[in-house]
Structures are given as C-alpha cells and as structure tokens.
Amino acid sequence: xxxxxxxxxxxxxxxxxxxxxxxxxxxxxxxxxxxxxxxxxxxxxxxxxxxxxxxxxxxxxxxxxxxxxxxxxxxxxxxxxxxxxxxxxxxxxxxxxxxxxxxxxxxxxxxxxxxxxxxxxxxxxxxxxxxxxxxxxxxxxxxxxxxxxxxxxxxxxxxxxxxxxxxxxxxxxxxxxxxxxxxxxxxxxxxxxxxxxxxxxxxxxxxxxxxxxxxxxxxxxxxxxxxxxxxxxxxxxxxxxxxxxxxxxxxxxxxxxxxxxxxxxxxxxxxxxxxxxxxxxxxxxxxxxxxxxxxxxxxxxxxxxxxxxxxxxxxxxxxxxxxxxxxxxxxxxxx
Amino acid sequence: xxxxxxxxxxxxxxxxxxxxxxxxxxxxxxxxxxxxxxxxxxxxxxxxxxxxxxxxxxxxxxxxxxxxxxxxxxxxxxxxxxxxxxxxxxxxxxxxxxxxxxxxxxxxxxxxxxxxxxxxxxxxxxxxxxxxxxxxxxxxxxxxxxxxxxxxxxxxxxxxxxxxxxxxxxxxxxxxxxxxxxxxxxxxxxxxxxxxxxxxxxxxxxxxxxxxxxxxxxxxxxxxxxxxxxxxxxxxxxxxxxxxxxxxxxxxxxxx
Numbered sequence: 001x002x003x004x005x006x007x008x009x010x011x012x013x014x015x016x017x018x019x020x021x022x023x024x025x026x027x028x029x030x031x032x033x034x035x036x037x038x039x040x041x042x043x044x045x046x047x048x049x050x051x052x053x054x055x056x057x058x059x060x061x062x063x064x065x066x067x068x069x070x071x072x073x074x075x076x077x078x079x080x081x082x083x084x085x086x087x088x089x090x091x092x093x094x095x096x097x098x099x100x101x102x103x104x105x106x107x108x109x110x111x112x113x114x115x116x117x118x119x120x121x122x123x124x125x126x127x128x129x130x131x132x133x134x135x136x137x138x139x140x141x142x143x144x145x146x147x148x149x150x151x152x153x154x155x156x157x158x159x160x161x162x163x164x165x166x167x168x169x170x171x172x173x174x175x176x177x178x179x180x181x182x183x184x185x186x187x188x189x190x191x192x193x194x195x196x197x198x199x200x201x202x203x204x205x206x207x208x209x210x211x212x213x214x215x216x217x218x219x220x221x222x223x224x225x226x227x228x229x230x231x232x233x234x235x236x237x238x239x240x241x242x243x244x245x246x247x248x249x250x251x252x253x254x255x256x257x258x259x260x261x262x263x264x265x266x267x268x269x270x271x272x273x274x275x276x277x278x279x280x281x282x283x284x285x286x287x288x289x290x291x292x293x294x295x296x297x298x299x300x301x302x303x304x305x306x307x308x309x310x311x312x313x314x315x316x317x318x319x320x321x322x323x324x325x326x327x328x329x330x331x332x333x334x335x
Numbered sequence: 336x337x338x339x340x341x342x343x344x345x346x347x348x349x350x351x352x353x354x355x356x357x358x359x360x361x362x363x364x365x366x367x368x369x370x371x372x373x374x375x376x377x378x379x380x381x382x383x384x385x386x387x388x389x390x391x392x393x394x395x396x397x398x399x400x401x402x403x404x405x406x407x408x409x410x411x412x413x414x415x416x417x418x419x420x421x422x423x424x425x426x427x428x429x430x431x432x433x434x435x436x437x438x439x440x441x442x443x444x445x446x447x448x449x450x451x452x453x454x455x456x457x458x459x460x461x462x463x464x465x466x467x468x469x470x471x472x473x474x475x476x477x478x479x480x481x482x483x484x485x486x487x488x489x490x491x492x493x494x495x496x497x498x499x500x501x502x503x504x505x506x507x508x509x510x511x512x513x514x515x516x517x518x519x520x521x522x523x524x525x526x527x528x529x530x531x532x533x534x535x536x537x538x539x540x541x542x543x544x545x546x547x548x549x550x551x552x553x554x555x556x557x558x559x560x561x562x563x564x565x566x567x568x569x570x571x572x573x574x575x576x577x578x579x580x581x582x583x584x585x586x587x588x589x590x591x
Contacts, residue, residue, distance in 0.1 A: 014499060015497075015499045015500065016499070080466075080475065080476055081475060084470070104498065105478070105479055105497040105498055105499075108462050108463075108478070109466060109476070109478045109479075111463070112429065112433075112461075112462075112463035112464075112465075112466035112467045112470070113466050113467075113469070113470050113476070115430065115463075115467070115558075116430060116433060116466070116467040116470035116471060117470055119430065119558070120430075120558050121428065121430060121557070121558030121559035122429065122430070122463060122559070123559055124429075124459075124460070124461035124462060124463050125460065125461070125462075132562075138562065142460070142567065143458065143459055143460060143564075144346070144348050144458055145348035145457055145458075145460070146567070147348065147566070147567070148564050148565075148566060148567075149564065149565050149566070149567050150561050150563070150564045151561070151562045151563045151564070151565075152559050152560065152561055152562065153559065153560060153562045154558055154559045155558055155559070155560065156558040192507075194475035194506060194507040194510065195475045195476075195477060195504055195505070195506045195507070195510075196504065196505045196506075197502060197503075197504055198492070198502075198503040198504060198505055199502065199503040200500055200501070200502050200503075201500050201501045201502075202499060202500040203499065203500045203501075215590075216590060240586070240590065252516070252518075254518060258496060259496075259498065264460060265455060265460070267498070272589065272590065273586065273589040273590055275586070283567075284348075286569055287567070290569050293589070294585075294589040295571065296582065296585055296586065296589070298582065307573055307575070308570045308571075308573055309569050309570055309571055309573070310571055310573050311571050311572055311573065311574065311585075311589075312573075312574050312575075312576055312581075312582070312585045313573050313574070313575045313576070314575070314576050314577075314578075314579070314581070314582050315575070316579070321579050321582065324579045325579070325582065325583065325586070328583050
C-alpha cells in the first residue's frame with residue numbers, strides 16, 4: 001500500500017470547452033487533505049492537443065505539483081471507453097493514493113469505469129472528505145434519499161471518490177506553484193469507438209450554470225400546481241436577480257424542466273438566499289439546498305417539514321404571497 | 336433481439352422511520368422496485384411493442400423475497416426472469432455487485448444485444464453498478480438515457496439528458512444503457528401477464544452456480560465498507576412571521 005502516494009484530481013473539460021468548476025473546488029479540498037498526509041497533489045486532464053497549455057495558469061494557481069495531460073485529436077469529445085483506458089494507464093503508472101472526480105454527468109459515467117478496471121473502491125457523490133486516524137480517505141455521502149449519511153472507507157488503493165459539485169469552495173487565495181506538465185499519448189488504438197455523438201443541443205443560455213451559481217434562488221414545489229405557477233416564480237426570481245429552481249416532485253410533474261431540479265438527484269445549490277415556495281421539504285430536496293446561507297419558506301401547510309428547516313417561515317398561499325412580492329419588488333426596482 | 340433488464344428491490348425511501356438511536360428502522364419498511372428500474376423495463380417493453388422477436392429477461396440480485404419484483408416484471412410483459420441470490424452476497428458494494436451480476440451474465444445468460452439498467456437506485460444513489468457491469472462485460476455504455484429512440488440490427492439511437500444539454504447518441508450493439516425516469520405512466524399488469532407471472536419458473540443462481548468464490552462477493556469482495564452512519568440534522572432557527580410585509584423585509588435583509 002505504501003507504493004501509493006499523492007492525490008490525483010480529474011480535470012474535466014465540459015462541453016463548452018471549460019474546466020468544470022467542481023475541479024477547482026476539489027483542488028482546494030485536496031490541498032487540505034494533502035497537508036494531513038503530507039503528499040503531493042496532481043491533476044489529470046484528457047483533451048485535444050494544445051488545450052492543456054491554454055489552462056496551465058489555472059493549475060499553477062491551485063498549487064498542483066504535476067499535471068498529467070493526455071492529449072489526442074480523438075479527445076475533443078468525451079468517450080467513456082477511451083477516457084477510461086487513458087486514465088487507467090496513467091493511474092497504473094503513477095499510483096496515486098486518492099483519486100477525486102467531480103460527480104458531474106461525465107464524472108459519474110467515467111469514475112465507475114475506472115474503478116472497475118482497477119478493481120478498487122469508489123464512493124459515489126460524496127458531500128464530505130476527510131483523512132481518518134489511519135491516514136485513509138473517509139468519504140461521507142448521503143444515502144436512502146439523503147436521510148442517512150454514511151462514512152465510507154476503502155480497503156484497496158487507489159481510494160476513489162466522486163464528489164458532488166458545490167459542496168466545497170474553491171481556493172480563496174492562489175497557491176502559486178511551478179506546476180510540471182507531463183504529456184502522455186493515449187494507448188487506445190485497439191479500442192473501437194462504439195458510441196458516436198450525433199447531436200448535442202445545449203440548454204438555452206447557460207440556465208443551469210446560472211442556477212448553480214445564483215446568489216438568489218426562488219424554488220417551487222408541487223404546491224405551485226403547474227407551469228403557470230413557475231412563470232410567477234420566474235418573474236420574482238428575475239426581479240431579485242436570481243434563478244428558479246424546482247423540487248423533484250415539481251420536475252416530475254412537468255411543472256418545471258428537469259434541469260432546474262434541486263436535490264439528491266438534481267443540482268446542489270448554496271445561494272445567499274433560497275426562497276422555497278410550495279415546497280414541503282422532502283429530505284431529497286433539502287440535501288440539495290441545505291448549504292444556502294438563508295432560507296425563507298412559504299407554504300400553505302403549517303405542518304410542512306420545510307418550516308423546521310428554514311430561517312424564516314410564512315404560512316400562506318403562494319398564489320397570494322408571490323404576486324404581492326412581485327408587485328413590491330417591481331415598484332422598488334422602478335423607483 | 337435479446338434484452339436484459341437489471342432491476343433492484345429497494346426500501347421505500349419516502350417511508351423511512353428512525354429508531355431512537357438515529358438508525359434506520361428496517362423492519363416493516365415496504366420494499367418496492369427501484370423507481371428508475373420501472374423505466375428500464377418500460378424502455379424494453381417499448382422495443383418489444385415496436386419490433387418483432389424481442390425477448391426480455393429481467394434479472395435481480397437480492398434476497399429470496401426480491402423474486403416479487405421479478406414476477407411483477409413478467410406481469411407487465413417481460414418474458415423471463417432470473418434471481419441471483421446467496422447469503423454470501425450480503426454487504427456487496429457496487430464493485431462486488433457488478434462482478435456478481437456480470438459473472439451471472441457470462442456463465443448463465445450470455446448473448447444479449449442490449450442490457451438496460453436504471454440510472455440510479457434510490458437507496459444507494461451511486462449510479463455506479465451499471466457502468467461497472469459494462470466494464471466487466473467489456474461493453475460500451477450510455478448513461479443518462481431518456482429514451483431509446485431507434486433500434487436497428489446492430490445499433491441503437493438514444494437521447495441523453497445531461498446538465499449541459501441533450502445529446503443524441505448512436506451506440507453499437509451489444510451495449511449497456513442506464514435510463515432516467517420517464518414522464519409516462521408505467522405499464523399496468525396485463526391479465527395474461529399476471530397468470531404467466533404466477534406460473535413462471537424463476538431460476539435462482541448462487542455464488543457457486545456463477546463460478547465465484549467467497550472473497551469475490553459480498554462484504555469480503557467489496558473494496559469499500561461503511562465505517563459509520565448518522566442522521567443528518569438540518570434544522571434551523573425557523574422564525575415564523577405573520578405578514579407578507581415581514582417576508583419582504585427579510586428578503587431585503589438577506590439580499591443586502
């Protein structure tokens with residue numbers, strides 16, 4: 001086991017050609033963990049030739065010791081089998097003790113492929129990471145729809161975890177290092193490309209990212225009764241310079257699109273203010289927004305669990321309250 | 336076309352009760368089919384409705400009572416079912432589970448064109464077992480699949496829904512797909528399906544049957560293990576206000 005040293009983080013290039021924000025969150029957390037075990041932090045990136053050079057500064061500012069850049073023309077688009085093979089080859093060579101991957105769509109597609117190929121443990125969608133008394137990665141994650149938290153250890157190496165975006169904050173101050181970039185060629189000629197992307201349609205105007213990084217989120221639940229209710233919330237959100245969100249119940253009912261869904265199976269947000277309208281407060285939803293600085297809940301049911309979990313609660317009909325709020329902020333903004 | 340659908344019996348997570356020690360009370364909790372797996376079955380049934388010679392086998396790994404969800408799957412139109420069950424499988428993580436299921440497929444069930452799994456199981460929520468099975472069987476995978484839009488002899492066209500947008504993807508068969516929940520009402524049991532399900536002979540395969548040994552399965556075969564569990568306490572101050580005016584004041588205070 002002592003052969004395995006250091007923390008390796010996966011730098012995912014998203015479909016817009018940027019490194020996913022979760023990478024920088026992991027970079028910050030990894031520095032903390034690395035101090036405890038006194039081991040280096042490195043990154044792996046898989047991309048088209050020349051891309052790594054364009055983002056080098058980002059790696060240097062996050063204090064990376066080394067970056068393994070697997071570049072290939074075929075890596076312009078993500079491909080599960082190719083990326084997994086390329087990553088596994090690097091991991092086998094450098095033998096990291098811990099591997100962290102953002103629990104994005106791509107991360108959750110790729111990570112189990114890598115862990116299975118290495119026959120090592122992977123803890124999914126973690127919301128906390130620590131090093132235990134034996135120097136092992138203690139990965140904590142919600143299970144049972146977020147009702148139970150489990151801290152999971154891995155008895156094999158490397159110890160892998162996928163980590164939910166937005167649970168850690170990026171570095172407050174740069175840690176400048178003279179990061180060494182080690183270029184690799186992938187050994188994938190023998191793997192036939194069996195999955196071909198025919199078309200990608202981006203969700204309009206980066207709505208999702210706006211929601212994930214919004215400072216105000218106005219979210220609705222089943223109590224919004226239909227898409228019309230969400231139009232009202234969208235208006236309020238706009239007046240507050242925020243984004244709209246939805247509970248799983250509301251998304252499943254088709255009131256709001258699934259890309260606005262917040263919770264265990266949706267996005268995690270941590271805005272300055274979260275306004276929950278007609279949301280009962282199922283734990284499934286709560287785990288996606290419980291890190292908000294302040295939570296205001298409006299619900300007609302005085303017994304809704306959300307009232308235990310908010311900073312400020314108001315028992316009332318959202319169809320009366322929200323229009324009043326809209327009126328107020330409309331007037332205020334126009335004066 | 337031969338389709339295998341992998342399903343899981345899970346506790347109804349909307350109905351969880353706590354013991355006084357903040358552990359989950361397992362007795363008396365209803366078991367259901369994982370809600371995502373309902374749509375894995377639906378996608379298979381849709382292919383069966385629109386194409387000739389589609390045969391659907393459902394598989395689950397679990398205790399003896401997990402047979403119930405297999406019979407339910409036959410009742411809605413699946414053709415065959417297989418239960419992989421052994422006390423030694425207890426405590427399996429996703430790696431050990433995938434190894435067990437893929438060994439069962441290799442030794443007892445090979446020849447599938449398409450394997451369909453649910454994207455998540457609502458108890459563990461890992462989304463790992465499907466891709467791990469694909470790895471163990473050396474198959475291509477497509478995750479976050481909303482629909483299988485088209486099936487031709489040696490490929491499928493699927494629609495994926497991702498955080499950043501939607502994708503249309505062509506995957507060469509054989510392949511494994513992990514499906515999201517759909518919006519449509521799931522198929523109800525058919526009368527002759529129910530009769531068929533009651534009479535169905537469901538083979539049960541043990542660890543030995545599928546050629547595995549003790550240190551490859553269950554807790555022993557799992558690289559990960561749970562060190563501790565705890566209940567998440569999230570309650571806040573919850574100051575109740577009695578007028579919309581006060582709600583407005585709080586919004587202004589919190590967004591200053």
